[in-house]
Amino acid sequence: MYLADRVAIADTIIDFAYAIDTRDWELFLGVLAPEVEIDYPDSVGIGSFAATDLVETAKSFFSRLDATQHISANHRIAIEGTKAVCTSTLLAQHYLESQVENPVQRQIGYYRNELEKTDRWRITRSEQHAGWMEGNMNVFLHAAGAFE
Numbered sequence: 177m178y179l180a181d182r183v184a185i186a187d188t189i190i191d192f193a194y195a196i197d198t199r200d201w202e203l204f205l206g207v208l209a210p211e212v213e214i215d216y217p218d219s220v221g222i223g224s225f226a227a228t229d230l231v232e233t234a235k236s237f238f239s240r241l242d243a244t245q246h247i248s249a250n251h252r253i254a255i256e257g258t259k260a261v262c263t264s265t266l267l268a269q270h271y272l273e274s275q276v277e278n279p280v281q282r283q284i285g286y287y288r289n290e291l292e293k294t295d296r297w298r299i300t301r302s303e304q305h306a307g308w309m310e311g312n313m314n315v316f317l318h319a320a321g322a323f324e
Contacts, residue, residue: 193246213301236322243271258293281315
């Protein structure tokens with residue numbers, strides 16, 4: 177069971193990133209617990225969100241970009257019963273074609289996700305820790321304009 181849970185947890189984290197990049201909001205909703213704590217100080221902020229509200233927030237933010245790529249690798253998973261923590265590397269690339277000279281902004285760091293197993297493993301808390309950012313910050317600021 178332990179290995180099956182590890183795979184299911186990694187799949188949940190991978191689906192989280194894949195759903196954002198493909199704008200598959202049904203898949204995104206499916207990996208979230210009904211209430212999710214978010215600690216993304218450089219974008220969404222810090223707070224608790226109903227899963228459906230977080231989906232709408234993500235739609236608003238990512239619809240302002242032409243493309244994204246979120247890579248979550250090197251999954252370190254600790255499981256205790258029906259709760260788990262997955263820490264993984266973060267490479268988030270944001271692309272905005274209208275920024276002709278430099279259309280890309282990147283965030284590099286790590287994610288820390290807490291999950292709980294109900295009908296499946298779902299994210300109950302997600303943290304984004306940016307070690308550094310590079311590229312054109314106007315790309316990111318354009319997307320963040322969804323929160324104004």
